[in-house]
Amino acid sequence: xxxxxxxxxxxxxxxxWVLGGRLLLLWRRTREVPELAMGLSFLxxxxxxxxxxxxxxxVRMGRVPGDPHDVATVGLALSCLGALTNAAxxxxxxxxGDSRALGLxxxxxxxxxxxxxxxxxxxxxxxRWTFWLAMGTAGASYLWSTGECLRLYVVLGKRARFGxxxxxxxxxxxLWTVAFAAVVAMxxxxxxxxxxxxxxxxxxxxxxxxxxxxxxxxxxAIWFGFFPPAFYRRRFEGQPEASV
Amino acid sequence: MSSVGVFDFVCAEIERSxxxxxxxxxxxxxxxxxxxxxxxxxxDPAGMEVVVEKILPGELAAHRIxxxxxxxxxxxxxxxxxxxxxxxxxxxxxxSVLDRLGR
Numbered sequence: 001x002x003x004x005x006x007x008x009x010x011x012x013x014x015x016x017w018v019l020g021g022r023l024l025l026l027w028r029r030t031r032e033v034p035e036l037a038m039g040l041s042f043l044x045x046x047x048x049x050x051x052x053x054x055x056x057x058x059v060r061m062g063r064v065p066g067d068p069h070d071v072a073t074v075g076l077a078l079s080c081l082g083a084l085t086n087a088a089x090x091x092x093x094x095x096x097g098d099s100r101a102l103g104l105x106x107x108x109x110x111x112x113x114x115x116x117x118x119x120x121x122x123x124x125x126x127x128r129w130t131f132w133l134a135m136g137t138a139g140a141s142y143l144w145s146t147g148e149c150l151r152l153y154v155v156l157g158k159r160a161r162f163g164x165x166x167x168x169x170x171x172x173x174x175l176w177t178v179a180f181a182a183v184v185a186m187x188x189x190x191x192x193x194x195x196x197x198x199x200x201x202x203x204x205x206x207x208x209x210x211x212x213x214x215x216x217x218x219x220x221a222i223w224f225g226f227f228p229p230a231f232y233r234r235r236f237e238g239q240p241e242a243s244v
Numbered sequence: 245m246s247s248v249g250v251f252d253f254v255c256a257e258i259e260r261s262x263x264x265x266x267x268x269x270x271x272x273x274x275x276x277x278x279x280x281x282x283x284x285x286x287x288d289p290a291g292m293e294v295v296v297e298k299i300l301p302g303e304l305a306a307h308r309i310x311x312x313x314x315x316x317x318x319x320x321x322x323x324x325x326x327x328x329x330x331x332x333x334x335x336x337x338x339x340s341v342l343d344r345l346g347r
Binding site: 023026030032034035038092093094095096148152154155156157158159161162163164165166169172173176226227228 | 346
């Protein structure tokens with residue numbers, strides 16, 4: 001089970017580093033908001049944030065010296081920034097110019113700022129309800145992302161039946177949906193574990209295993225969804241193509 | 245550039261050429277668009293052409309409309325040759341972003 005846990009965490013963190021970097025390199029060419037925002041989200045929230053939570057678990061187990069609250073505060077900041085930049089990327093990609101989506105972003109930012117600020121100010125802030133507020137809002141922002149991707153997948157799937165959308169793009173929309181759903185599952189399971197076992201309690205191993213499996217699924221979905229390798233693209237060759 | 249949208253044009257032609265009244269004609273076309281993952285506000289001529297060719301005949305036949313083939317042929321010809329008001333397809337734009345992020 002520990003091998004599965006290590007594999008899942010490592011795959012997710014490694015994928016976040018690589019894809020975050022690739023998206024930022026793409027942004028250098030295109031200067032478009034979605035790739036900048038999502039690239040930052042992968043690096044800050046995925047690679048750095050998730051690494052921080054991994055360190056947090058080691059500190060709690062006493063394997064690494066440190067103050068759990070300090071580590072949790074940094075982890076929360078990284079997770080919130082990652083969620084916020086992801087939401088900004090989703091808005092730019094799916095709802096550009098939409099004032100309601102911008103309003104939602106502002107609400108997300110405000111709630112996460114309140115949650116993190118209170119956590120930061122209090123010596124044991126990671127036990128307070130405001131920690132929940134910040135993490136729950138981050139989870140809600142990924143749930144929004146999941147919904148937007150799912151909606152696109154359904155629409156493109158219908159269009160593809162009549163040659164109005166690329167089958168490869170349909171499958172990539174499906175994979176984006178899976179990736180974001182896996183992130184929601186990771187956040188939700190973390191919060192559930194905290195609710196049941198307390199912020200400094202030790203949940204059973206199966207909880208970490210579940211999160212690792214979600215991390216593994218997310219890593220695979222992100223990899224194939226964002227930068228599909230050539231062998232994967234070939235699966236869709238020979239199918240009716242569309243302009244997009 | 246015409247100020248008439250694709251959807252309004254097709255519905256008006258169906259209402260003019262068949263026994264269907266306005267709301268029924270519009271509802272029929274909306275259903276056909278929905279089946280193809282399109283909607284009335286954002287469909288472009290190319291998308292409507294596909295809908296008129298592949299889906300609308302079946303929807304109109306369900307209303308026992310005669311001369312469906314000739315009507316659809318005329319619609320396709322006009323859609324291919326005439327200019328219509330520009331539309332904004334949010335799903336299409338999102339798909340373009342998806343495509344760009346994979347390059």
